[in-house]
Amino acid sequence: MSIIDDINNLDINNPGLWPTTIKHGFFVIFFLIIVFAGWHFDITEQRESLSGLEIKETERIGVLKVRQKKAANLNALIEQMEEMEQTFGDMVRQLPNKTEVAGLLIDISQTGLSSGLNFKLFQPNAEAPKEFYAELPISISVVGNYHQFGAFVSGIATLPRIVTTHDISIKTTKGDTVDGVPLLVMTAIAKTYRALEEENE
Known part of the structure; x- marks a missing residue:
């Protein structure tokens, strides 16, 4: 008998009489479905968590870049502030x-x-x-x-x-x-x- 004949002659109500190859195949498929379902639901939650973490990471990198630019320009800003104070002082002295x-x-x-x-x-x-x-x-x-x-x-x-x-x-x-x-x-x-x-x- 071929596998196709075995599948056509299966009694769904009595799986104990199924041929051994069909039983093994069914259990492998059933096992794979359970593993895939568990993996999918577990991974989906982790993907959502990962996506949220990636968004936070992007935001924090943006904040970090802004702060880094400010820190890099701090000396120039201090010099500019001192110049402005000097100019302001000069103008006040003209009053x-x-x-x-x-x-x-x-x-x-x-x-x-x-x-x-x-x-x-x-x-x-x-x-x-x-x-x-x-x-x-x-x-x-x-x-x-x-x-x-x-x-x-x-x-x-x-x-x-x-x-x-x-x-x-x-x-x-x-x-x-x-x-x-x-x-x-x-x-x-x-x-x-x-x-x-x-x-x-």
Whole structure:
């Protein structure tokens, strides 16, 4: 009898009468199914655990790389911070103290006069205190031409103290001319700043 005939003649209700080769084959297949099922379920759980660990590893490697970059740049960042502190200190030293503000106002006025401008208004306004400095706005109205205005603004920029100009407006005057060139009126707010540390000490 062939194996195919043995398989066709099997009595499923009475496995004890099966031929020996069929019994052995059945037990091997049954054993393999049990081993595969156990392996599959055990490995599936381990795969999920491994997948979670791989994700954590990737995240931690990313964090480590960021920290490593920061650590590698630490000396450069410290140097940059020291430079910024130095620059900040230099800028604070450019702020006049309360006693130097009057001299700075005279310097601004003299710069305008030496540029050939005629002052219609030169009025310091109320100080506006900020975190570590006070802002002193000065309302200015001068009469002159474009070249004189340019010389005035350039002159202010070269002063040893910080002075900025804001809200600049230039308009023609009514009928005033010099050598046939119409005169202009420039209104602006010049802002100077003074250090507050002097008062706090």
